Amino acid sequence: MGLPVAMPKGREAAAPHDLPAPYLLFLGDVTEAGFAKTAFGLRDWAADRCIGEHALPAATVTTGLRRLTPREAAEAGARAMLIGVANQGGVIPPAWMPELIAAIDAGLDLIAGMHTRLSDIAPLREAAERRGTRLHDVRVPPPGLPVATGRRRSGRRLLTVGTDCALGKKYTALAIARGLSARGIDATFRASGQTGIMIAGAGIAMDAVVADFAAGAAELLSPDAAPDHLDVIEGQGSLFHPAYAGVSLALLHGSQPDMVVVCHQPGRDRVLGAPGFAVPPIEAVIEQTIMLGRLTNPDIRCVGISLNTDGLSPQDVERVTAETGERLHLPAADPMRGGPSFERLLDACRG
Amino acid sequence: MGLPVAMPKGREAAAPHDLPAPYLLFLGDVTEAGFAKTAFGLRDWAADRCIGEHALPAATVTTGLRRLTPREAAEAGARAMLIGVANQGGVIPPAWMPELIAAIDAGLDLIAGMHTRLSDIAPLREAAERRGTRLHDVRVPPPGLPVATGRRRSGRRLLTVGTDCALGKKYTALAIARGLSARGIDATFRASGQTGIMIAGAGIAMDAVVADFAAGAAELLSPDAAPDHLDVIEGQGSLFHPAYAGVSLALLHGSQPDMVVVCHQPGRDRVLGAPGFAVPPIEAVIEQTIMLGRLTNPDIRCVGISLNTDGLSPQDVERVTAETGERLHLPAADPMRGGPSFERLLDACRG
Numbered sequence: 191m192g193l194p195v196a197m198p199k200g201r202e203a204a205a206p207h208d209l210p211a212p213y214l215l216f217l218g219d220v221t222e223a224g225f226a227k228t229a230f231g232l233r234d235w236a237a238d239r240c241i242g243e244h245a246l247p248a249a250t251v252t253t254g255l256r257r258l259t260p261r262e263a264a265e266a267g268a269r270a271m272l273i274g275v276a277n278q279g280g281v282i283p284p285a286w287m288p289e290l291i292a293a294i295d296a297g298l299d300l301i302a303g304m305h306t307r308l309s310d311i312a313p314l315r316e317a318a319e320r321r322g323t324r325l326h327d328v329r330v331p332p333p334g335l336p337v338a339t340g341r342r343r344s345g346r347r348l349l350t351v352g353t354d355c356a357l358g359k360k361y362t363a364l365a366i367a368r369g370l371s372a373r374g375i376d377a378t379f380r381a382s383g384q385t386g387i388m389i390a391g392a393g394i395a396m397d398a399v400v401a402d403f404a405a406g407a408a409e410l411l412s413p414d415a416a417p418d419h420l421d422v423i424e425g426q427g428s429l430f431h432p433a434y435a436g437v438s439l440a441l442l443h444g445s446q447p448d449m450v451v452v453c454h455q456p457g458r459d460r461v462l463g464a465p466g467f468a469v470p471p472i473e474a475v476i477e478q479t480i481m482l483g484r485l486t487n488p489d490i491r492c493v494g495i496s497l498n499t500d501g502l503s504p505q506d507v508e509r510v511t512a513e514t515g516e517r518l519h520l521p522a523a524d525p526m527r528g529g530p531s532f533e534r535l536l537d538a539c540r541g
Numbered sequence: 542m543g544l545p546v547a548m549p550k551g552r553e554a555a556a557p558h559d560l561p562a563p564y565l566l567f568l569g570d571v572t573e574a575g576f577a578k579t580a581f582g583l584r585d586w587a588a589d590r591c592i593g594e595h596a597l598p599a600a601t602v603t604t605g606l607r608r609l610t611p612r613e614a615a616e617a618g619a620r621a622m623l624i625g626v627a628n629q630g631g632v633i634p635p636a637w638m639p640e641l642i643a644a645i646d647a648g649l650d651l652i653a654g655m656h657t658r659l660s661d662i663a664p665l666r667e668a669a670e671r672r673g674t675r676l677h678d679v680r681v682p683p684p685g686l687p688v689a690t691g692r693r694r695s696g697r698r699l700l701t702v703g704t705d706c707a708l709g710k711k712y713t714a715l716a717i718a719r720g721l722s723a724r725g726i727d728a729t730f731r732a733s734g735q736t737g738i739m740i741a742g743a744g745i746a747m748d749a750v751v752a753d754f755a756a757g758a759a760e761l762l763s764p765d766a767a768p769d770h771l772d773v774i775e776g777q778g779s780l781f782h783p784a785y786a787g788v789s790l791a792l793l794h795g796s797q798p799d800m801v802v803v804c805h806q807p808g809r810d811r812v813l814g815a816p817g818f819a820v821p822p823i824e825a826v827i828e829q830t831i832m833l834g835r836l837t838n839p840d841i842r843c844v845g846i847s848l849n850t851d852g853l854s855p856q857d858v859e860r861v862t863a864e865t866g867e868r869l870h871l872p873a874a875d876p877m878r879g880g881p882s883f884e885r886l887l888d889a890c891r892g
Contacts, residue, residue: 340783340815401755401788402748432691432837436791437752443783464691467836481829485818486783 229274303384338405345415365525408444561620580625654735689756696766716876759795
């Protein structure tokens with residue numbers, strides 16, 4: 191801190207991850223769908239990057255994609271096997287190892303987003319070196335990240351922010367990017383977390399960046415672009431979360447968004463992981479985001495609200511969506527449900 | 542992000558650095574006083590931790606402390622040689638190596654705060670292993686940092702914040718802690734940057750912590766304490782700096798201060814390292830700090846202003862100090878100059 195540029199001289203600013211596709215999704219021995227969220231996310235949002243799935247005999251969860259061995263997948267054009275399951279503790283169980291080695295031997299790269307790094311596991315590292323394939327730890331930030339400059343970049347940007355963590359900022363950004371692209375608008379999803387990176391095939395895991403370079407990483411994530419190009423940036427954390435607000439602020443400042451969409455889950459009233467903290471009202475998140483975001487983009491504005499209505503009845507969805515939109519005078523919709531309300535949200539996101 | 546606790550299970554929360562003293566200050570071959578700021582800071586603020594200085598023949602800068610070889614220092618009770626100079630590029634010049642090895646051979650630990658890690662330099666690592674001494678890289682955060690919980694801790698806390706980087710937050714905190722201690726108040730300086738850590742002998746370099754754990758590191762830095770104990774915490778960055786605001790916010794949230802002192806340098810109008818950004822008015826820093834700090838401590842308040850009047854004439858110091866205090870209805874002083882205005886600031890910091 192205190193030095194304008196705190197990296198050793200001579201290091202080049204790095205490019206975000208660039209993952210080889212298509213992927214073979216590895217499901218391990220998963221028996222609970224909740225642990226396979228990554229695989230489902232890839233199936234739903236990056237179908238063109240997924241060639242099939244591979245699981246141990248003990249697995250009972252499936253993505254519905256065709257089942258291929260690593261060798262069959264490689265012959266069908268796969269370039270990597272991606273670990274699409276989380277397990278408790280974030281480590282690689284011994285039972286997975288033969289399958290991971292088999293994938294490497296078939297010429298596939300491995301991709302993972304766990305706390306345990308693939309490259310820290312000697313047998314995998316040695317197998318990959320021997321076979322000439324690569325291990326991609328998407329949580330690991332690229333080397334040589336720059337300190338942020340605050341320089342305004344060309345092109346347009348939209349950032350999803352939230353009233354809390356883990357309530358739909360990634361899927362909202364994906365749905366907006368997909369919806370606008372379908373309308374012929376030049377929009378790119380920019381991933382700031384590990385699942386998003388796997389879906390997009392590129393990005394930076396903001397939560398793993400050293401604090402001094404967090405805003406710099408965010409600047410790198412949405413580079414200069416054509417004037418009418420729109421980057422739709424996946425948000426992280428919440429400005430009201432006692433653990434993660436710093437990450438959210440660095441991402442806000444580095445993203446310098448022209449537009450934000452606030453994501454909220456009706457009915458959630460306590461902050462995830464910090465139950466002594468109330469989830470703030472959407473109004474407070476709008477106000478604080480605009481106030482803080484003005485530092486790097488004085489034109490920042492909130493263009494809509496994304497509601498995570500998972501588990502609500504259709505009547506309740508309609509009611510809460512209408513009420514929220516009327517109260518805030520902004521388009522509100524659950525992007526996962528689509529429909530006319532989401533089309534109005536997309537109208538607003540065109541900028 | 543999104544997981545309440547994002548560290549592998551079974552890892553213990555770490556203690557901040559705990560450095561062995563007294564130190565022999567190593568000045569290398571420094572010929573410009575500006576590069577020896579660390580050594581001067583240690584002489585001025587941690588005299589009881591400094592036993593002498595050691596320099597190469599080419600050096601022309603001195604701290605005025607007695608000159609000792611590493612062996613003489615070890616015999617006089619030194620426990621470590623501390624690299625008290627920065628050099629361009631943040632690397633260890635070859636000319637320093639024989640002296641560093643000599644210090645290890647004399648049984649001294651080495652302490653440094655450069656980007657280059659001592660422990661990454663094979664000859665030093667091997668010498669230290671052979672001799673049984675340790676290498677302390679104070680920029681390296683302790684392992685196993687926790688995610689912040691936001692839980693209120695016992696004891697009282699004061700945080701120095703700034704209108705910009707590098708304008709006196711560390712020395713303000715040191716002066717307040719020293720001044721209150723001299724009055725018999727139970728106050729502890731808590732270091733959040735490398736020079737502060739060397740002075741205090743403990744602390745965490747906030748700028749080097751991975752973003753997700755930054756607020757957690759700040760919580761660890763000022764642990765539960767007796768009800769009337771005061772931690773005086775060294776601030777970092779600025780909420781208005783486009784690169785570092787995230788670090789500042791994480792430190793604010795994790796510190797949960799009861800009191801803040803805003804540090805400002807009259808006449809500085811452009812943000813350090815980001816000349817496109819104006820230094821904000823003190824009023825804006827007070828307002829934003831209080832608003833954001835309320836998340837983890839609803840009782841946060843600003844108790845005074847610290848002015849860095851370096852280079853001003855005595856008349857200008859008096860004028861700007863009086864004007865600032867009157868305008869803000871708060872005690873204002875330059876802690877480096879002491880005097881009645883600083884005594885009034887100390888009165889306010891008792892809480």
